Structure formats: structure tokens, C-alpha cells
Amino acid sequence: MTQEAWGTVRQNLKRVVGANAFTAWIEPLEFNDARDGVASFSAPTAYVGNYVDRNFGDDILFGLRREGVKVERVSFEVSSELARRAAERVNDEADEAEGEEAVMELTSARLDPRYTFEKFIVGKPNEMAFAAAKRVAEGRGVVFNPLFLYGGVGLGKTHLMQAIAWDLRELRPDLNVVYLSAEQFMYRFIQALRERKMMDFKLQFRNADVLIVDDVQFIAGKDSTQEEFFHTFNALVDQGKQIIISADRAPGEIKQLEERIASRLQSGLVVDLHPTDYELRLGILQAKVEHYRKDYPGLTIQDGVLTYLAHRISTNVRVLEGALTRLFAFASLVGKEITQELTQDCLADILRASDRKTTVEEIQRKVAEHFNIRLSDLLGPKRSRNLARPRQMAMYLSKKMTARSLPDIARRFGGRDHTTVMHGVKKIEELMTEDSQIADDLEMLRRALEA
Ligand code: ADP
Ligand code: MG
Numbered sequence: 464m465t466q467e468a469w470g471t472v473r474q475n476l477k478r479v480v481g482a483n484a485f486t487a488w489i490e491p492l493e494f495n496d497a498r499d500g501v502a503s504f505s506a507p508t509a510y511v512g513n514y515v516d517r518n519f520g521d522d523i524l525f526g527l528r529r530e531g532v533k534v535e536r537v538s539f540e541v542s543s544e545l546a547r548r549a550a551e552r553v554n555d556e557a558d559e560a561e562g563e564e565a566v567m568e569l570t571s572a573r574l575d576p577r578y579t580f581e582k583f584i585v586g587k588p589n590e591m592a593f594a595a596a597k598r599v600a601e602g603r604g605v606v607f608n609p610l611f612l613y614g615g616v617g618l619g620k621t622h623l624m625q626a627i628a629w630d631l632r633e634l635r636p637d638l639n640v641v642y643l644s645a646e647q648f649m650y651r652f653i654q655a656l657r658e659r660k661m662m663d664f665k666l667q668f669r670n671a672d673v674l675i676v677d678d679v680q681f682i683a684g685k686d687s688t689q690e691e692f693f694h695t696f697n698a699l700v701d702q703g704k705q706i707i708i709s710a711d712r713a714p715g716e717i718k719q720l721e722e723r724i725a726s727r728l729q730s731g732l733v734v735d736l737h738p739t740d741y742e743l744r745l746g747i748l749q750a751k752v753e754h755y756r757k758d759y760p761g762l763t764i765q766d767g768v769l770t771y772l773a774h775r776i777s778t779n780v781r782v783l784e785g786a787l788t789r790l791f792a793f794a795s796l797v798g799k800e801i802t803q804e805l806t807q808d809c810l811a812d813i814l815r816a817s818d819r820k821t822t823v824e825e826i827q828r829k830v831a832e833h834f835n836i837r838l839s840d841l842l843g844p845k846r847s848r849n850l851a852r853p854r855q856m857a858m859y860l861s862k863k864m865t866a867r868s869l870p871d872i873a874r875r876f877g878g879r880d881h882t883t884v885m886h887g888v889k890k891i892e893e894l895m896t897e898d899s900q901i902a903d904d905l906e907m908l909r910r911a912l913e914a
Contacts, residue, residue, distance in 0.1 A: 512539030
């Protein structure tokens with residue numbers, strides 16, 4: 464019964480922690496039993512046990528409880544049998560790796576040939592990020608260090624990061640350009656620990672001339688990985704090597720990221736990718752259609768379909784691309800012209816999902832509820848602190864989560880002036896980095912609104 468529960472939890476953990484971390488940490492565990500509120504596991508080494516306890520302990524407890532198992536804490540004991548099996552696996556892998564390229568070259572992850580500057584469509588929401596990336600990619604000395612790019616899912620961070628790597632490799636073949644995700648960094652770090660190859664690991668990274676690390680938020684809360692990342696970062700900056708980092712939010716907003724790391728990450732240039740606007744989406748769609756014309760000669764697309772999609776799908780570029788791919792595949796299968804009607808049929812689910820958009824009114828209601836104040840007070844003229852702050856937070860969320868313009872939002876806040884909203888948004892952006900309570904409240908509200 465409990466073994467079964469663990470089976471389910473384990474399956475879910477794979478999604479939560481990612482495939483690499485799963486292989487490194489969760490897979491080697493064996494579930495023993497759950498008794499007297501303690502879920503007990505066997506681990507190949509004490510290190511693995513401690514690591515899982517610290518980093519994934521809460522996730523495991525949460526999962527088990529959801530499966531109806533009553534547990535208060537987890538415990539790990541070292542099993543020599545598991546240790547033997549783990550050792551065998553490592554040896555097998557080492558045998559396979561032998562004879563492959565030199566270790567030095569293994570450091571960088573593979574780049575996607577589609578992620579180049581040429582294929583990146585520039586619009587108002589991403590022009591700053593694009594310009595900064597371009598500048599760094601010229602490789603003419605270090606201008607800002609690090610360059611920190613952040614933005615929501617599917618807005619082009621990975622695309623830009625890899626574009627920098629492609630250009631640098633071409634323009635400056637003399638430089639050792641290392642690109643990888645923070646998750647891969649962690650995985651290599653763990654592997655180096657396991658195989659007692661920390662020296663090689665350090666050398667590999669300190670040999671980089673340009674280090675590009677994608678999705679750095681991944682290492683938040685993973686203490687030893689953070690520590691090592693921090694050392695690597697400092698060593699490279701001290702040598703005047705260029706570092707480029709991306710994350711899904713601003714350095715100061717990444718929870719469980721050590722303060723000193725966050726502050727180092729902010730010491731260069733921080734640029735954000737804003738949510739797409741209509742023009743950018745249309746531009747991206749047009750570029751993709753050009754591309755598809757080659758794969759699907761003879762397929763025609765009616766006027767108005769692209770503008771329709773650009774209006775209707777406002778989530779992110781990945782969804783937009785997915786929609787178009789499906790549309791072309793479907794149209795070519797049934798051998799029909801792409802009309803608005805066919806689009807609606809073929810993309811019904813995506814279009815429906817995009818309909819569930821947050822409104823300013825919903826945000827106001829949720830914020831009032833959260834702070835236990837009356838909606839009329841939130842929108843009214845009173846300016847006491849206990850009303851003004853929630854009001855500004857509601858303005859901030861309205862700006863970030865809806866496509867409404869500042870004047871439009873201002874109107875919905877009791878007919879205020881748009882500069883008031885602008886000021887409110889700025890204020891919250893400032894406060895968010897210094898006041899973790901505000902950051903937490905916003906995060907909670909955002910999640911509630913997205914649900
Ligand atoms: P992120 O890393 O920010 O989550 P990605 O870089 O993976 O986003 O982008 C998601 C997809 O959208 C990729 O296929 C990428 O090529 C595409 N994409 C994002 N922004 C643009 C853009 N401005 N022009 C062209 N393609 C884009
Ligand atoms: Mg990415």
C-alpha cells in the first residue's frame with residue numbers, strides 16, 4: 464500500500480525536480496516503510512541521504528501526504544547494497560565515456576541550430592534584451608558583467624543565450640565559449656563529487672572565456688551547487704571573463720537564492736524580456752509562415768488568419784509556435800487551405816486556454832480579499848498606508864498580468880491618472896526586491912489568479 468503510494472510520489476517527483484536531478488538523487492533511493500510518522504528510505508551514501516533530505520525532503524513529505532500516508536519527517540539510512548549498485552552504474556558510465564571527446568569539450572551543452580540572431584524577431588518587448596545580447600556577442604571586450612536576462616516562460620531567453628554562443632563561436636573561435644543550463648551545471652557538479660573529480664570540474668569551468676548559464680533560478684535552494692556556482696562566477700569575473708545569465712525573474716526575486724549571489728548577479732546589466740505584444744506576435748507568426756512555406760509548398764493561408772492568431776494567443780511564443788506547427792500539419796493532412804474556420808477547429812483547445820485571461824476586476828477582487836479590505840476602499844480615494852499598498856500591488860499585477868494599458872488600468876481604479884498607476888507599479892517593483900513579505904504576497908496572489 465505505502466510502496467504503491469511511493470511509486471506515485473516518485474513518478475511525480477520526476478516532473479518536479481527534473482530528469483537529471485531525478486536520476487542523480489531520487490532514483491538511487493529505496494523506500495523502506497512509513498511508521499510512527501517517519502518515512503524511511505535507504506540511500507547509497509550518507510551524502511545522497513542528506514542532500515535529498517535538505518533539497519527534496521519537503522516535496523517527498525508533501526507527496527506522501529497527498530497519497531494519504533501520515534508522515535511528519537523522512538529518514539535515510541545508508542545501504543551497502545545500494546552503494547554497490549551505484550558504484551557499478553558509475554563504472555559502466557565511465558567505460559562508455561572513455562574514448563569520447565576530451566573532457567574539456569564536454570563542458571558545453573549542444574546548441575540548437577534554430578536559435579540564432581537571424582531567426583530572432585525583434586519588437587518593443589524584447590528590443591533591449593536583443594541589443595544587449597548583440598553587444599555581448601560581438602566579443603569586443605567585456606562591457607557589462609554579468610549580462611543578466613530575465614523574463615517569463617517562452618519569451619526567448621534560451622534563444623538569445625544560444626544566439627550569443629553561436630555568434631561568439633563564429634566571430635571569436637579563439638575563445639572557449641561554454642553554454643549550459645543551471646541544471647546541467649548542477650548535474651556535472653554532483654557527478655564530479657560522486658566520482659571525486661572536483662579538480663577537473665573546477666578546471667573545466669575556470670577555463671571558460673565566456674560562460675553562459677541558462678535558467679539560473681534552478682539552483683535556488685540547492686545549497687552546495689549555489690556555493691560552487693558562486694565560486695566559479697567570482698573566479699571568472701576576477702579574470703575579466705564574460706558571464707551571461709538568464710532566469711525566469713529578476714535576481715532579487717529568486718527565492719532561496721543566497722543574498723550575496725543575488726547581489727553579484729545584479730552587478731552588471733540586468734535586462735528583462737517583457738510579455739509579447741500584438742505586433743511582435745504577428746511578426747513572429749509571419750516569419751514562421753515564411754519558413755513553413757518551404758516545408759509545405761502548395762499550402763495557402765487565408766488573409767486574416769495570422770492577425771486572428773496574434774490577437775487570440777497572447778500567452779507566449781512557444782504556444783504560438785506550437786499552434787502554427789499544428790495548423791500546418793493538420794491543413795496539409797486534410798489538404799485544405801488554412802482558413803479562419805479550420806484554424807478554430809484545429810486549435811480549439813489552445814484558443815480556449817487563451818480565453819481564460821485574468822482581468823483587472825479579478826485582480827482587484829483577489830487583492831481586496833487577500834488583505835481583507837473592502838473593494839470600494841481599494842478603489843476609493845482614501846490614501847492610508849493599509850489601503851495604498853494593496854492598491855499599488857493590484858495596479859502592479861494588472862500591468863503585469865493583463866494586456867491593458869496604463870490609462871486603461873487607471874480608469875478601472877476609480878478614474879485615477881495614469882501616472883499614478885505608473886508610480887504604483889514602480890514602487891512595487893522597488894519594494895519587491897527589499898521586502899520579502901511583499902514579494903511573497905505578490906507571488907501568492909499571482910498563483911491564485913493563474914489557477
Ligand atoms: P525561454 O527560454 O524564455 O523560455 P525560448 O528561448 O525557449 O524561451 O523560446 C521559446 C520558443 O519561442 C523558441 O522556439 C524560440 O525560438 C521562440 N521565440 C521566442 N522569442 C522569439 C522571437 N523574438 N523571435 C523568434 N522566435 C522566438
Ligand atoms: Mg529557456
